[in-house]
Amino acid sequence: MKATSGRGLQAYVILYLLFLYAPILLLPIFAFNSGTVIAFPLQGFTTDWFAQMWGNATLRRALSNSLTIAVSASILATCLGVFAARASTRYVFPLKGGLMGFIMLPMVLPEIIVAMSLLVVLLGLGVQLSILTVIVGHTLICMPYAIAVLSTAFSSLDRSLEEAAYDLGETKWGAFRLVTLPLVMPGIISALLISFTISLDEFIIAFFLAGNEPTLPTYIFSQLRFPRAIPVIMALGTVLVILSIVLLALGEYFRRRGNARIGAKPTGGLL
């Protein structure tokens, strides 16, 4: 009885994983297919699409914009996140629940509403739309994720380590810099990586707040309407998949190292 039900469940899980991986498995197939139409049957093997991708000037501009935005937004979100995570794990202060809930709000707010309300205000103030406005928007939506990761890191800190530093004559800032910061560094790095990944893939805010500047997702979106452009997008998608798997593995590595450092058991996932 147990063996059969277990096997049935296992078969279902394998089918489900196939469903989860279906798009990713198709991506490289079409990226190396020489046919210009994204459909079966396949034509032949080619690496042309990768070469075309490399030679595309707009794509390069979109990539450099996206990287600028993702690096700036992830650093800003993580810096702001350190303040919030430290405050919420270490101090008791009035309205704590409400204030933290408000800061975490972008996590549960439909992005279109964040984007539209910000756009209305920016246009009303006469602010020129550019990658700067996208950085501001991305910092806002990355911050709650950074705080979630950082809070775990800060809450597993042993308070007596800081107190020992005070007793040994360190100032508050000195203790933070010499004791706390190194201990939460793995958390900071995973917060940076998660924010970076979210920003790199974010479409709606970039679409409405970037003005005429392309980012990778808005460039992809603009190309999806042209059937001729799709194979290059498939090649780009393949590169992006590999890149995010590398980033994800790095984040996981730092998280585990952090856990090992504070003596926690290496369980659970990134989220």
Add this chain to the structure above:
Amino acid sequence: MAGRRLDAEGRAGLALISPPLLFALLILAAPLLTILATSFLTDGYLEIIREPTLGNYAQVFTDPIVRVVMLRSLGVAAMVTLVTVVLAFPVAYYVSFHVRPERKAMWLLLITIPFWTSYLIRVFLWKVILGFNGVVNTTLTGLGIIDAPLTFILYNVNSIVITLAHAYAPFAILPIFIALEKIDRSLLEAGRDLGESRLMTFWRVTLPLAMPGVIAATLIVFIPTIGDYVTPEVIGGGKIPMIANLIQVQMLALDNRPLGSALAVTTMVIVALVSVLFLALNRRFLRGR
């Protein structure tokens, strides 16, 4: 003395939280309040007339197009949530109860990897998979199972549901998994020892204890799907809009910001009401325990 110390700690905490708080006030609260205020103003030609009105809300609740789109968004979000949570539960159950502890982290990573790839490309690939000359239809016709391409998955609400159910799968699996992990395994043995069958133990012990995770999963899937902009745009080609697309059209293309704002506010109220409903359900389950 105690009060003074609390005061000092309170002040230190508030000082520490002020940078992210100020940022959120400036970039989130101010725009949301602007939207709220705009939703009560009158739309004039090329400008907004500063004349308070409830007309925008009257239009939101009576306009047949708005009603169709709103009901479609709610229907799609409810359907996606149901499909995603029901499909995800056995997977979370498998990882929690049938996978060896040291391999659980690897399984979770395996489940989250597809989620870290470009959202737009994933949505587009579902259009390719389900499309007229797509993977599903060419395979099935090639094998001689069907003569003509299946039409019920072609660029319609069903394909939107499938695409979104894929996009939010990890969001449903993780909270259910966490709830299942917290279940004390000896409770299940107790159920079996008291003569319950495996199925009844699952029904009367495991499922109720997993409910907080199921409710969290429901909320985490429902909220972003009701506001999804990309999937209707890419899969439906703009012909089957959801509420996010309507907000965008009113705000930008038709330049009717008061009506667009009223739509946005209504959407937020609906999302908030659904959240409160589910959180209340969750509280009842927790008390029942």
